[in-house]
Amino acid sequence: MGVSSSVSLQRVGCCLLAFFLFQCLCVSLTFLYLNQELKQIQKAYSQSSVACLMGDGLVSGPGDALEVLDSVNAPRREDACWQFKTQIQKLTEQILSNRYEQDMSMAVKGEISRFLDYPTQTHTDVRPSSPKVAAHVTGDYKGEFEPTGGRTVRELHGQKIKTWESQRGLAFLYSVEYEAGELIIPRTGLYYIYGQTYFRYREAESDDDSQSGDSYRTSRNKQMVQYIYKKINYPVPILLMKNARTTCWAKDSEYGLYSIYQGGVFELKYRDRIFVTVSNASLIDMDGESSYFGAFLIS
Numbered sequence: 001m002g003v004s005s006s007v008s009l010q011r012v013g014c015c016l017l018a019f020f021l022f023q024c025l026c027v028s029l030t031f032l033y034l035n036q037e038l039k040q041i042q043k044a045y046s047q048s049s050v051a052c053l054m055g056d057g058l059v060s061g062p063g064d065a066l067e068v069l070d071s072v073n074a075p076r077r078e079d080a081c082w083q084f085k086t087q088i089q090k091l092t093e094q095i096l097s098n099r100y101e102q103d104m105s106m107a108v109k110g111e112i113s114r115f116l117d118y119p120t121q122t123h124t125d126v127r128p129s130s131p132k133v134a135a136h137v138t139g140d141y142k143g144e145f146e147p148t149g150g151r152t153v154r155e156l157h158g159q160k161i162k163t164w165e166s167q168r169g170l171a172f173l174y175s176v177e178y179e180a181g182e183l184i185i186p187r188t189g190l191y192y193i194y195g196q197t198y199f200r201y202r203e204a205e206s207d208d209d210s211q212s213g214d215s216y217r218t219s220r221n222k223q224m225v226q227y228i229y230k231k232i233n234y235p236v237p238i239l240l241m242k243n244a245r246t247t248c249w250a251k252d253s254e255y256g257l258y259s260i261y262q263g264g265v266f267e268l269k270y271r272d273r274i275f276v277t278v279s280n281a282s283l284i285d286m287d288g289e290s291s292y293f294g295a296f297l298i299s
Contacts, residue, residue: 134296135176135183137164139198139286146277155236157227158277161284161293169288176295182231182273183295190298193240194263195276198290199224199283201247222247224280226260228293231273240266240274259290265298 146160162181165171177184185191201222225244229237243262268274276293278284285291 132174132297133176133187133189134172134174134294135166135178136170136172136292136294137166137178137183138169138171138288139291140165140288141286145281145284156229156277157239157242158225158279159281160275160277161281164293165288170292171288179273182275183293185268185270185272185274185295187297188270189268190265191268191295192263192265192298193228193274193295194261195226195228195241195293196259196261196291197226197276197278198285198287199245199247199258199260199280200285201283222280222283224258224260224283225278226262227277228262229275229277230266230268231275232269237275240264257285268295 140163142163146156146162160181164178164181166173166178175186177186223244223246225242227239228241230240231237241262241264243260245258245260247258274295
């Protein structure tokens, strides 16, 4: 009796031990299997995210969790991919926009503010139009000319026209200032500058028979010159253009008219000044339609 009980207990112990070892083996195999499947799922999802960004379809991975989805679940998958791509795109645009605004603020705003008051711009689709930059001043019969003599006058050719009509008639000023016969440039750029002056000669009655031949020819043969200058911080004004005509009025003519016109494209800087000088200022006809001066911005 005692021996058979001992054998039974040994058999039960062996069975329990075998069952315990089997359970341990099953748990270990299950853990290894699940760990391997988890790695494969992570790899598959990583590949699918990259494929979504590249515009391809989702990549199927091993295991039941990543089998090809049916038609019912396909729109949901595409929507998730679209949301992921949209978030990445918004983040990229925000980073680029912030970088662009910083670069523009440092490189552009500082440069533009030297010439114009930089307006505060809002993020709208409507772009503000650039203001006109142009001026046209006309002759004024009350015009004054720079008197001869003086350091500044000696550095110029001819006499400066100090008075133009800048408000009435055909004259106008758009963003350009006018002061003492000078147009003040508001913005750096290329400008077309032009000017015309009329010279009118009237013969005095006392000149008919009182002048000798040489003095008579000298009084009638006159060289009329028009100059257009630019004045900057440099002490001496810079000559931009000049044009000349030599006249010979007929002896029996009551009066004669000659015009000088010139124009050209020049680069002007912010706050540069331009003005006109003429020779024989006493012969100038300052009629508004005959004598004028102006400039306008090209680019």
